[in-house]
Amino acid sequence: MIDLRAARADPEGFRVAVERKGGGEPFDRLMAVDAHWRELIPQVDELRGRQKLKGKPTPEQVEELKQVKADLQRLEAELAEAESEREELLRLVPNPPHESVPDEATGDAEGDVVREVGERPQLADPKEHLELGRYEMERGARLSGSRFGYIVGDAARLSLALYFWALDRVSAQGFEPVIPPVLVREEAMYGTGFFPAERFEIYEIADEGLYLTGTSEVALAGLHMSEILDADELPLRYTAFSTNFRREAGAAGRDTRGMFRVHQFNKVEMFAYVLPEESWDEHERLLEIEESLARELGLPYRVVNIEARELSAAAAKRYDIEAWFPSQERYREITSASNTTDYQARRLGIRYRGDGGTEYIHTLNGTAVTDRWALAILENFQGEVPEVLREFGAPERVRA
RNA sequence: GGAGGGGUGGCAGAGCGGUCGAAUGCGGCGGUCUCGAAAACCGUUUCGGGCCUCUGGGUCCGACGAGGGUUCAAAUCCCUCCCCCUCCGCCA
Incomplete structure (x- = not known):
């Protein structure tokens, strides 16, 4: 799979390279899903942090935590969907070709x-x-x-x-x-x-x-x-x-x-x-x-x-x-x-x-x-x- | 194929459902000591992700074979799968 971080840093460059192998379309979708994923992850992390306790919670805290749990379940489901979509797309995007790879054949060869x-x-x-x-x-x-x-x-x-x-x-x-x-x-x-x-x-x-x-x-x-x-x-x-x-x-x-x-x-x-x-x-x-x-x-x-x-x-x-x-x-x-x-x-x-x-x-x-x-x-x-x-x-x- | 047992950090090996990313030992790395080394002692030592960053790092989240579930909370309880070990059977 490609390097997601490198792709985020230079999406246009990646897009051009990957399109040489016909992978532009899944790449575009990958970038879109990844952007969504990156919106979700800090929210989920924040809720998970609130869920962590040092010891036994008081009854009032348990009520609060139940609310956190409800929010978390909703967001985590959304995150999981984004993740599996991202996985799938990551599998589809090809390795970008090296600069020395030709686009067009010269004669009868491939x-x-x-x-x-x-x-x-x-x-x-x-x-x-x-x-x-x-x-x-x-x-x-x-x-x-x-x-x-x-x-x-x-x-x-x-x-x-x-x-x-x-x-x-x-x-x-x-x-x-x-x-x-x-x-x-x-x-x-x-x-x-x-x-x-x-x-x-x-x-x-x-x-x-x-x-x-x-x-x-x-x-x-x-x-x-x-x-x-x-x-x-x-x-x-x-x-x-x-x-x-x-x-x-x-x-x-x-x-x-x-x-x-x-x-x-x-x-x-x-x-x-x-x-x-x-x-x-x-x-x-x-x-x-x-x-x-x-x-x-x-x-x-x-x-x-x-x-x-x-x-x-x-x-x-x-x-x-x-x-x-x-x-x-x-x-x-x-x-x-x-x-x-x-x-x-x-x-x-x-x-x-x-x-x-x-x-x-x-x-x-x-x-x-x-x-x-x-x-x-x-x-x-x-x-x-x-x-x-x-x-x-x-x-x-x-x-x- | 049948019957049991087990998967925790580089390795070995602990771990009452919360204060456990995880005791302890070994190994590795750095230091003290030494002419040097060993020993001893001190310190340090997993990986991934988001954000910030004076690019040294900081901070939060995740990961105890994998994936689900129960729970406010799972290495710890339940289910499925994968792998390893022992005995029996079979087999080049």
């Missing part, structure tokens, strides 16, 4: 193309991943429905090698490996900003009140929820392997072939808790790690600075890496690195104790690898596997 790296392979008739590896889509659909598949044989070995390779490289950069829960409570979903904005994307276990995470970002952000960390133990960096579940409800008809967009996939994710003044450096650092992974495999890619309206509620800025997919003749997203600044930390109550008292930390997340990387490897190298993955169990060549 933002500004920062750079293109590597050479696209010259392939006369590129095969797609379904021809190159054994991905059992029809059997997957028979078992679980559309957008489910089995990854079998060499393709499975390739994916497993990718996870281990990525964990190796990322943990060498100081990220602690984690295997997190993938079922979480509603509060973790709200805390990370996936609720209410992206509720439609999330699978729910209604009986238990639990939700399947679409990314281990949720569990990694939740790892320290409602904690006060020591400034000198920051930054905290984690990397998690997990299976991710997404309903892909907004993607009807898109990417329906093969394993490209499925309801269940595996991912190695990076997550960092940092001091506020360090988060923009950390964001660049996450991007650099992601790029180093793509470069080490020799994947042709480009980096995109995502435009404001495409950012999630939580993200103040986001870089995607898009790999070239020869069969589609275009770049497609394979990673995403976001600086959520203090937005998740506020919602989850994650602070640190420094010299100037307690303050909210900043959180960031970024993809290391996903199953989609295996598809990019297959398509760009037409079945050949980069040498570096062999020692992690990948086959020399993937056969369907």
Whole structure:
């Protein structure tokens, strides 16, 4: 959530920033409700003060106190309503985007193309991943429905090698490996900003009140929820392997072939808790790690600075890496690195104790690898596997 | 899944419905002592919000797992939920 005090101090500035992500309307309502709340709170505080006694009241005092109680009940009800309205609106207002985030895309990308790296392979008739590896889509659909598949044989070995390779490289950069829960409570979903904005994307276990995470970002952000960390133990960096579940409800008809967009996939994710003044450096650092992974495999890619309206509620800025997919003749997203600044930390109550008292930390997340990387490897190298993955169990060549 | 017990400050652990934001111990911080340190002694030590402010702070309100309720008044009584522990059952 946003910093209410900062918003009060500069409502016009906030309004402009938040409107870039389409959050102007809830922001206006938030400011109105907050003003009402601030009118009520001193009145309620005053009455509560009168209600406090040192010892047993005389009968006359009890009569007086009953009147105080009546007034208080009325005002407190009004206050409670203002508070719950404010809560609700606070959940709706997105994190303002950073100044460096563009408003308009330059070309075919969902933002500004920062750079293109590597050479696209010259392939006369590129095969797609379904021809190159054994991905059992029809059997997957028979078992679980559309957008489910089995990854079998060499393709499975390739994916497993990718996870281990990525964990190796990322943990060498100081990220602690984690295997997190993938079922979480509603509060973790709200805390990370996936609720209410992206509720439609999330699978729910209604009986238990639990939700399947679409990314281990949720569990990694939740790892320290409602904690006060020591400034000198920051930054905290984690990397998690997990299976991710997404309903892909907004993607009807898109990417329906093969394993490209499925309801269940595996991912190695990076997550960092940092001091506020360090988060923009950390964001660049996450991007650099992601790029180093793509470069080490020799994947042709480009980096995109995502435009404001495409950012999630939580993200103040986001870089995607898009790999070239020869069969589609275009770049497609394979990673995403976001600086959520203090937005998740506020919602989850994650602070640190420094010299100037307690303050909210900043959180960031970024993809290391996903199953989609295996598809990019297959398509760009037409079945050949980069040498570096062999020692992690990948086959020399993937056969369907 | 069944049966019990319990959730209080960084930790441990008290707390007749009012004078309790909360005893005490440990830890932390500052000081005295010391060449220095330890010990001892003295002091200090939660978080959030509103308003004021000479930006040091002041003041009032809220918070004893969470949310409701009873009461003039709740850490203390009642209800719901969450979490932890013990025993039994089940299980990779």
